[in-house]
Amino acid sequence: MWGYRVAHFWESPIEYAKIRDQIMAHTSVGNISVITRFPPSPTGKLHIGNARTALFNYLFTKHHGGKIILRFEDTDRARSKKEYEENILDALAWLGIKFAETYRQSERNDIYRKYLERLITENTAYVSNETDEAGKQSSVVRFRNPNKKITFTDIVRGDITFDTEELKDFVIARSIDDPIYHFAVVVDDFEMGLTHIIRGEDHISNTPRQILIQEAIGAPRPVYAHLPLILSKDRSKLSKRSNAVATTEYRDLGYLPEGIVNYLALLGWNPGTEQEIFTLSELIEQFDIEKIQKGGAVFDIEKLNWVNKEHIRRIPQDTFETMIQTYIPKEIMNESDSKKRLHRLIPLIQEKAEILCDVKNQFEQGEYAYIFEAPREYDISKLMWKDEKDPKIASEKLSQILKILSEIPSNDFSEISLKEKIWDFATNAGRGTILWPMRYALSGRERSPDPFSLGAILGKEETLARIEKAISALKNREGSIS
Ligand code: GLU
Numbered sequence: 001m002w003g004y005r006v007a008h009f010w011e012s013p014i015e016y017a018k019i020r021d022q023i024m025a026h027t028s029v030g031n032i033s034v035i036t037r038f039p040p041s042p043t044g045k046l047h048i049g050n051a052r053t054a055l056f057n058y059l060f061t062k063h064h065g066g067k068i069i070l071r072f073e074d075t076d077r078a079r080s081k082k083e084y085e086e087n088i089l090d091a092l093a094w095l096g097i098k099f100a101e102t103y104r105q106s107e108r109n110d111i112y113r114k115y116l117e118r119l120i121t122e123n124t125a126y127v128s129n130e131t132d133e134a135g136k137q138s139s140v141v142r143f144r145n146p147n148k149k150i151t152f153t154d155i156v157r158g159d160i161t162f163d164t165e166e167l168k169d170f171v172i173a174r175s176i177d178d179p180i181y182h183f184a185v186v187v188d189d190f191e192m193g194l195t196h197i198i199r200g201e202d203h204i205s206n207t208p209r210q211i212l213i214q215e216a217i218g219a220p221r222p223v224y225a226h227l228p229l230i231l232s233k234d235r236s237k238l239s240k241r242s243n244a245v246a247t248t249e250y251r252d253l254g255y256l257p258e259g260i261v262n263y264l265a266l267l268g269w270n271p272g273t274e275q276e277i278f279t280l281s282e283l284i285e286q287f288d289i290e291k292i293q294k295g296g297a298v299f300d301i302e303k304l305n306w307v308n309k310e311h312i313r314r315i316p317q318d319t320f321e322t323m324i325q326t327y328i329p330k331e332i333m334n335e336s337d338s339k340k341r342l343h344r345l346i347p348l349i350q351e352k353a354e355i356l357c358d359v360k361n362q363f364e365q366g367e368y369a370y371i372f373e374a375p376r377e378y379d380i381s382k383l384m385w386k387d388e389k390d391p392k393i394a395s396e397k398l399s400q401i402l403k404i405l406s407e408i409p410s411n412d413f414s415e416i417s418l419k420e421k422i423w424d425f426a427t428n429a430g431r432g433t434i435l436w437p438m439r440y441a442l443s444g445r446e447r448s449p450d451p452f453s454l455g456a457i458l459g460k461e462e463t464l465a466r467i468e469k470a471i472s473a474l475k476n477r478e479g480s481i482s
Contacts, residue, residue, distance in 0.1 A: 034066025035195050038092075038099070039185070041073045042084040045246035046091040048299075049200065049230045049238055052264040056227060057198045058097045059265065059287035069192055070099035074106045075184055091247035095257050096280055103192070105184050112179040115187050115217055116141055116172070124216040125172060141173035143212065150208045155225035156292045162208035170209060186210050190219035198225045198289075225289055228268045231296040238299050254356030256315075259308030266307075267297040277310045305354040312353050320350050327360035331372075337459075338372050344457040345371055348449060371457060374466050375444025378473045382440050385433040394437055395474035397429065401438050402467045410460040418452040441470035 038054040040046065046054075061068040070092070074080035092099075119125035120141065128142045145168060151161040172183040179187075189197065204226050214221055232242040244250060250260055262278050270293075271286045278286070312320070321343065325333070332338040345368060353359050362368060384394040404421050426434035439451040442463060448454060455463045 033195075034061050034064040035069070035193050036061045036066065036198060037069040037071050037189070037192065037194055038097075039071040039073045039188075040088050041076065041079075042081060042088060043076060043079040044084055045248060046088040047245050048243075048247050048250065048260075048264070049245075051091060051095060051247045051260070052230065052267050053198065053200055053227060054092060054097050055095065055261060055264050056225075056269070056287075056289075056292070057196075059283050060196065060198060060225075060289050062284040063287045066195075067100045069194075070102045071188060071192070072102070072104045072106075073181065073184070074104055075179070075181060077106070080106070087246070087248060091251070094251050095247070095261055101192075103188070105188065108184070108188070109177055109179075111191065112173075112184055112187055113176055116176055116179065116183070119143075119172075119216055122216075126169075127176075128169075139175060140171050141176065141179075142169040143172045143216070145169050145212065150211050152207060152211060152221065152224055154204070155223060155289055156228070156294055157204075157226060160204065160207070162205075164208050164212055167209055167212075172213065182206060182209050183213060186213040186219065187217065189222060190214065190217060194222050196223045196225065198227065201226045201229050225292060227292065228294060229296045230267055231298050233298060233300060235296065235298065243299060243301060254358070254360075255304075255308050256311045256356075259304070259311040262311065263304045263307045266303075267299065268293055277307065309354040312350060312356075315350070317346055317350065321346050324349070324356060324359045327356065327363065329363055332363075337462075340459065341371050341457055341462075344459075348453065348457075370443045370445055370448065374462070374469065378441070378444060378470055380473060380477050382446065383437050383470055383474055385430075385436050388433070391474040391477045395471050395478070397434060398437055398441060398467055398471045398474070400425065401434065402464060402471065405455070405460070405467070406464060408460065413456060413460040413463070415452045415456040418455045422452070437470070438467070441467050 036057040038057050040050055040054075058068055060066075072080075072085055072088075074085070116125065120127060123144065125141050125143050127139050129137065129139050131137050145164060147165040149161055149163050151159055153159050170182075171180060173179040207224060207226075211221060230238045232238050234242070236242070238245065244253065247260070251257070258279065261280055261283070265278065265283050265287070266276070269287070269291055271288065272291060315323070328342065332342055349359055349362070349368070352362070380391060383398070384391065388394055401422065404425060405418070408417055408421055422434065422438070435451055439448060439454065440446070442448075442451055442454045442458060449457075458466070
């Protein structure tokens, strides 16, 4: 494959320049399709910042109908681990980022060796016998640096110029069978036909070295886009201390992949409109690489939570109910009436949750306990509206509520019909004097949803029982307060 490419690009500079121009004008790439890559080193779990790099490559590629390649850069044998490779694959699959091809650098040594041998033959690289500080001898391969100025155009940062002189004759392989990262990357990017390299800003300083190698092997220069760094809220580098950094940690905390994808897309990019909530396909459609910003992107967990919440709200109710099953205490799931109440409580739970684990915490902290257990006792003063002093008046009002509610058929005991039946009565009597005691009688709490939702969630039988209980509590006190 490279035989053809090298002949093509070295022998026909005009043709090469033409193709380069087309690649540069990447929005009208014509018949040259976009080919990108995501090349993680499997030396740790997929960092959330790297997930953003993968996503930007994916969005750009899909926007142009191109091909994206996954390449494990596992040449550091000591630090590369199978479990990290698995974690990276899991995380990418969870996010919905799919690749056309997957490679491992550790399986490509023959290819790198061919290129090294060629450069040595052509005298653009040479073997240097060296002794390191520990006295160990080795035959490293050094690149014969042409010592020149390199200017490359970065989509995000514009023209960047480096003087390569200070790189000296840098090492490209520790031995003929052990290429270093820069060399393997350039060979792979060439062999895999990459047109665009979208990666973190921390790789800018690697680019001149890589361009020198590209030129030596006769590879066309891809288009570069270096993404802004992701910063913690205090603008320091995103680190474990301030946030979870592994993508799978977010999964395990109960973030939705849709929420993470949406939030990551906004880290350094926005479409220039008011829209903030996107599905993956909307992102693909709207992604415009020219709109990537230069400045560091602050990772704001509150914003992430908000974005995630918006995606939770968009899940169909029955799907959401299935998703949270594992977070619901067994006692509730095992009892048929509780299960029915839970089912009716779902919209409220869904409205409140930022991440799925919130549901677990809310149940553990007893946030919804009053739905499943009637109040053990009532604070009499709270069954009365504001300055009301007479329990008799309060119990009469609750008795009227009881009467109205008992006339609603159980199969129509919905929020809407409750409201319809109570509203006029409450408006005539003074809304607070009716709705407050009704709500407190049902929940036994100062803060809870409105009495109509509550009644509908509890069901007719339980609603009537709780109101009766509140009435008798008031009756027991009648006459004792004057
Ligand atoms: N393997 C490198 C990393 O994980 C990426 C190299 C590149 O994008 O050129 O940082």
